[in-house]
Amino acid sequence: MTRRVRLIGIGSGHPDQVTVEAVRALNSVDYFIVSDKALGVGGLNEAREEICRQHIDGDWRFVKVDDAKRDRTDPSDYGKAVTDWHEARTIIYEKALIDNPGDAGFLVWGDPAFYDSSIRIIERILARGNVEFDYDVIPGISSLQVLAARHKIVLHGIGEPFTVTTGRRLAEAVEAGHDNIVVMLNGTFAAQSLLEKGQGGDWDIWWGTNLGTKDEILVSGNLAEVTEKILAERSEVKEKAGWVMDIYLLKRRR
Ligand SMILES: C[S@@+](CC[C@H](N)C(=O)[O-])C[C@H]1O[C@@H](n2cnc3c(N)ncnc32)[C@H](O)[C@@H]1O
Missing domain, CATH: 3.30.950.10 (Tetrapyrrole methylase, C-terminal domain)
Known part of the structure; x- marks a missing residue:
């Protein structure tokens, strides 16, 4: 069976605002890819950990990756800065997927359809053709x-x-x-x-x-x-x- 990557909308901070579909998805993957930027924000990270604690049966594994740095020096070229940042993230996440076999989950804040780059990055990884997987998107409370x-x-x-x-x-x-x-x-x-x-x-x-x-x-x-x-x-x-x-x-x- 092809391995699976799951982009899981985990809601906007409260553990009660995680859908049943998201809970099932959280329990279905072997590990989560999490950037160090996300982990660096104390309170935000606590909220994320609490969601995992309340909804995952047993242990879970975070594969921590460095977050790509976004160039903020030229505010006039916001579009290019974000595209470059997506490219850098693509390479980092692709490596995490190659290095860690099994089904992977991404804990996406709120809903993946609003101001979140996860879907774009996953599409870029697939287009590069270096790692094969199916992926799905689980909506979250935005x-x-x-x-x-x-x-x-x-x-x-x-x-x-x-x-x-x-x-x-x-x-x-x-x-x-x-x-x-x-x-x-x-x-x-x-x-x-x-x-x-x-x-x-x-x-x-x-x-x-x-x-x-x-x-x-x-x-x-x-x-x-x-x-x-x-x-x-x-x-x-x-x-x-x-x-x-x-x-x-x-x-x-x-
Ligand atoms: C990168 S976007 C991600 C949005 C997310 N995908 C969603 O559906 O809410 C982050 C922005 O979402 C909003 N946001 C996310 N979570 C929030 C929260 N718990 N309280 C207030 N605003 C929040 C803020 O405007 C924040 O700057």
């Missing part, structure tokens, strides 16, 4: 869903579309006239720029950080009124948990 559930909101008005983008591209989505914008991958709090342009009053925000963990914090309200609180909570959680991952919905007032 931070997008946890945000909506915690705030008890629908991400859009009745029949409206919603846009999911990154902090880096928020301004573009606002200029394009989108009304319901979910923002992920926030190196900084990009919505602050709307406030600086005097547009804070035009937007309501539902913000959440470290969702599903003991450090989870939620803030909602008019952007102009709650930005200071969000900035303060962001720094506080970073200090306390050692990591901050936040996501928010911006809704334009009409």
Whole structure:
């Protein structure tokens, strides 16, 4: 039988938010390939370990690999920096698969379909033809869903579309006239720029950080009124948990 690689969406931090399909998949592989970058973030790694502890029967094995370094020196060429980084990761993961026979799992944070490179990297490994396997993708509960559930909101008005983008591209989505914008991958709090342009009053925000963990914090309200609180909570959680991952919905007032 051909060996199998499984990309397992493990949810966004809480062990109860792992699907039955993911639990079966976690128990079906011989080892997990985990990058040292993922392991380096203390609290994040604890959340991942807890998911394994609660859902895997018996022991599990992590094959640790070095994470490729991403070139952040030229912010104008983001696309190329990410492509180079994917290529470097491809070679590292390919070697781990060649060196370690058996079925391999990847613990993918949230859902593999949102801002995650695992599927692209696995496709690249297959295209290189140096190692053979079948692979499958197990969906996970995304931070997008946890945000909506915690705030008890629908991400859009009745029949409206919603846009999911990154902090880096928020301004573009606002200029394009989108009304319901979910923002992920926030190196900084990009919505602050709307406030600086005097547009804070035009937007309501539902913000959440470290969702599903003991450090989870939620803030909602008019952007102009709650930005200071969000900035303060962001720094506080970073200090306390050692990591901050936040996501928010911006809704334009009409
Ligand atoms: C590399 S992306 C991965 C997204 C993931 N695949 C998902 O479905 O949520 C990481 C971004 O997801 C969001 N995120 C992931 N987990 C989160 C959490 N527990 N709390 C808040 N935001 C989270 C943040 O915007 C973070 O910058």
